[in-house]
Amino acid sequence: xxxxxxxxxxxxxxxxxxxxxxxxxxxxxxxxxxxxxxxxxxxxxxxxxxxxxxxxxxxxxxxxxxxxxxxxxxxxxxxxxxxxxxxxxxxxxxxxxxxxxxxxxxxxxxxxxxxxxxxxxxxxxxxxxxxxxxxxxxxxxxxxxxxxxxxxxxxxxxxxxxxxxxxxxxxxxxxxxxxxxxxxxxxxx
Amino acid sequence: xxxxxxxxxxxxxxxxxxxxxxxxxxxxxxxxxxxxxxxxxxxxxxxxxxxxxxxxxxxxxxxxxxxxxxxxxxxxxxxxxxxxxxxxxxxxxxxxxxxxxxxxxxxxxxxxxxxxxxxxxxxxxxxxxxxxxxxxxxxxxxxxxxxxxxxxxxxxxxxxxxxxxxxxxxxxxxxxxxxxxxxxxxxxxxxxxxxxxxxxxxxxxxxxxxxxxxxxxxxxxxxxxxxxxxxxxx
Numbered sequence: 001x002x003x004x005x006x007x008x009x010x011x012x013x014x015x016x017x018x019x020x021x022x023x024x025x026x027x028x029x030x031x032x033x034x035x036x037x038x039x040x041x042x043x044x045x046x047x048x049x050x051x052x053x054x055x056x057x058x059x060x061x062x063x064x065x066x067x068x069x070x071x072x073x074x075x076x077x078x079x080x081x082x083x084x085x086x087x088x089x090x091x092x093x094x095x096x097x098x099x100x101x102x103x104x105x106x107x108x109x110x111x112x113x114x115x116x117x118x119x120x121x122x123x124x125x126x127x128x129x130x131x132x133x134x135x136x137x138x139x140x141x142x143x144x145x146x147x148x149x150x151x152x153x154x155x156x157x158x159x160x161x162x163x164x165x166x167x168x169x170x171x172x173x174x175x176x177x178x179x180x181x182x183x184x185x186x187x188x189x
Numbered sequence: 190x191x192x193x194x195x196x197x198x199x200x201x202x203x204x205x206x207x208x209x210x211x212x213x214x215x216x217x218x219x220x221x222x223x224x225x226x227x228x229x230x231x232x233x234x235x236x237x238x239x240x241x242x243x244x245x246x247x248x249x250x251x252x253x254x255x256x257x258x259x260x261x262x263x264x265x266x267x268x269x270x271x272x273x274x275x276x277x278x279x280x281x282x283x284x285x286x287x288x289x290x291x292x293x294x295x296x297x298x299x300x301x302x303x304x305x306x307x308x309x310x311x312x313x314x315x316x317x318x319x320x321x322x323x324x325x326x327x328x329x330x331x332x333x334x335x336x337x338x339x340x341x342x343x344x345x346x347x348x349x350x351x352x353x354x355x356x357x358x359x360x361x362x363x364x365x366x367x368x369x370x371x372x373x374x375x376x377x378x379x380x381x382x383x384x385x386x387x388x389x390x391x392x393x394x395x396x397x398x399x400x401x402x403x404x405x406x407x408x409x410x411x412x413x414x415x416x417x418x419x420x421x422x423x
Contacts, residue, residue, distance in 0.1 A: 001273055002412045004200040005389055006381040008363040009212075011348065013294040017286035017312040018350060045217040052298070058236060058356050068235035070193060084237035107230045108192050118232050118356055125214030127205035127380045129359060131227075150225050178218045188199075188224035189233050189357050 007129065010122035012052045015088055019054070024087035026057075026099040030080035033062025033100030036170040038134065038162065041093040042121070045179030049093025053123040055176075057085045057097055057134075059116075064103025075103070101136070101170070107146045114141035114148065121176065131187045134174050137161040151185050159184045194418040195229035196357045197273055202383030211376035213337050229357065236356040239282040241316050248314040251285070251327040259309035261290025261328030263404040266364070266392065270321045270351065273415030277321025278358075284350040285313040285325060292331030292345075301333050326404065332371055344371035344378070353413040364409050365391045 010018070027035065038057075042050040060066050060083065065075040067082050083102075087095040099117070107113045117134040135142055142148055142161070151157040159182065162172035176184045207219035227233065247253045252263055270278040288294050288311060291303040295310055311330075315323045330345045346363040353359065365372055372378060372391065381387040389412070398406025 002271060002275055002410075003386055003389060004203045004273065004414060005360060005362055005411045006203050006386050007205060007360060008348075008380075008390065009214075009377055010350070010361050012298055013288075013296040014286060014348065014350075015296065016310070017284050017314075017348070045221075048217075050218065056359075058232075060232075066231055066235035068238060071231055071235055073231075082237065105231050108228050113230065113232070116232070120356075120359060122361055123218060125212070125216075125218035126207070127209060127212065127215065127377070128207065129361065130207075130220065131224075133232075147227060147230075150227075156222075179220055183220055183222055185222070186220050186224045187227040189227040189229065 007127060009124060009127050010054055012124045014054060014122075019086055019088050024085055024095070024097050026081065026083065026085040026097065028080050031100060032078050032081070034170060036099060036101050036172060038097040038099065038117070038172050038174055039165070040095055040174040040176060042089050042095065042123070042176045043093060043178065049091070050089055050123055050178065051091045051093055053089040053093070053095070053121055055087050055089065055095050056120040057099070058118045058120075059083045059099065060102040060105050062100050062103050064105050066105070073106070104141060111146045112141075112144070114139050114145035116145075116147070130178070131189055132176065132184055133160055133187065134162050135160050136172060137163050156185050193229075193231070193234050194416055196234070196355060196414050197417050200386070203381065203386040205380035205382070209376065209380040212380055233357045234355050236354060236358065237352060238280070239316055239352065240280055243282070244314055244316060249325045251309065251311065251313045251325065254310055255308040257308045259289065259306050259328050261306075261309075263326065264329050265324065265326055265398050265400065265404050265406045266347065266409055267322070267324040267395075267398050267406065268409040268411060270317050270323065270353075270411045270413065272413050276415070277317070277319070278353055278413055279317055279319045279321055281317045281352050281354070283315045283317065283323055285315070285327070285347060287311045287327065287347045288330040288333055290328050290331050292333030303331070303333065329366065337376060342371050342374075344369040344375050349411070351411060351413065358413045360411070360413060362411070363390060366407070367391055367394055
């Protein structure tokens with residue numbers, strides 16, 4: 001059996017190759033679903049901004065279906081939504097995505113997952129990708145989500161909940177703390 | 190609904206830990222809490238899909254993206270992307286970036302005192318064919334200093350970013366060159382615990398790929414995580 005190729009850091013010089021104009025906007029005028037914005041910052045163990053992170057998100061469409069051949073659910077495909085986005089953090093560690101609120105997708109067994117966005121993070125100083133999930137703090141479905149239930153400490157679980165920012169538009173704040181106080185929950189998947 | 194088969198987990202020793210103090214930037218960025226093991230659901234088993242329509246002309250030839258030819262030693266890099274069962278991974282996007290022949294990136298944060306090459310941008314993209322094969326033309330990148338420790342130099346390397354079929358098969362890695370004396374000294378490569386796995390990141394010189402009177406060839410196969418069981422068809 002051939003052995004896995006090891007991961008190496010993305011380093012600080014990826015920007016021209018791994019980002020393109022509009023990569024952080026997953027939606028067009030024809031995309032179905034409720035428009036939301038995700039904003040946040042990436043912070044290190046000293047609370048300092050991480051200015052050279054690359055964030056990637058992957059999510060289901062508004063109906064709860066992934067644009068992928070192995071998602072055989074009988075739910076509509078949205079031709080105007082692929083579900084993948086990228087954003088490099090800026091000098092203050094900030095990032096931003098424009099997308100739609102995903103629908104619910106099945107978990108294992110008969111479980112149904114709460115709406116969530118899968119998030120991967122690369123940076124200088126990370127020899128491997130960090131994976132987390134963004135859930136919506138105001139979603140009642142969170143109470144029955146099998147993945148949130150894996151995080152027993154409520155304070156830690158709260159690191160996975162994006163908070164609605166006051167205002168007319170649906171803007172959710174999701175800060176990512178790599179290390180120490182308030183450290184975000186990361187997953188081994 | 191029937192659960193789709195999971196992907197295999199990490200091979201022990203093949204993947205670097207979060208904290209590797211010899212690589213100084215890990216010290217303030219590595220999480221301290223152990224990651225929580227996630228069962229694989231549709232969220233992990235699916236992932237972004239690609240096809241050749243996203244490619245621009247010359248994406249696979251970094252020596253033809255500007256008016257003139259870049260300086261440096263022209264090379265051909267080719268290989269296969271396969272999974273742990275040896276099955277080809279077709280239609281997967283590989284993104285490439287690298288320093289020029291002098292060891293300088295065309296990036297505002299790279300302040301190494303080495304010349305930029307107006308004929309080299311150092312970025313490319315390829316999509317694997319039905320057999321998982323890929324091929325690109327570039328120039329051999331130079332080594333460069335990086336201040337991680339006294340007299341620290343990165344061995345010559347090419348960055349590669351791959352998606353594979355699923356969210357969990359995503360891989361960002363670096364390819365090194367055989368015989369580079371900096372390889373044993375590199376804290377980033379040495380972050381891979383298993384020395385045999387480390388050497389998987391060193392390309393092989395390949396005379397068959399080498400084109401007479403034109404360019405040296407290197408072979409670099411990439412192995413993504415495989416499936417615990419074969420997924421059902423359809």
